[in-house]
Amino acid sequence: MDEASRQLLETxxxxxxxxxxxxxxxxxxxxxxxxxxxxxxxxxxxxSEAIQYRSLDRQFRF
Known part of the structure; x- marks a missing residue:
């Protein structure tokens, strides 16, 4: 993973x-x-895509 990806994830x-x-x-x-x-x-x-899936998971959790 490059530095830009790591920074995105940490943010x-x-x-x-x-x-x-x-x-x-x-x-x-x-x-x-x-x-x-x-x-x-x-x-x-x-x-970014993984974060979006995580956000969707939290949004539609029962």
Missing amino acids: AINKLGLSARAYTRILKVARTIADLDGAEHIQSPHI
């Missing part, structure tokens, strides 16, 4: 008030997205 964690567990889950989802994209490394778009 999202701080602004959304997410836990360390959420940080790990977002990284796992971002890694999966990167794999599906055929990318060797996690990039900012992968982090």
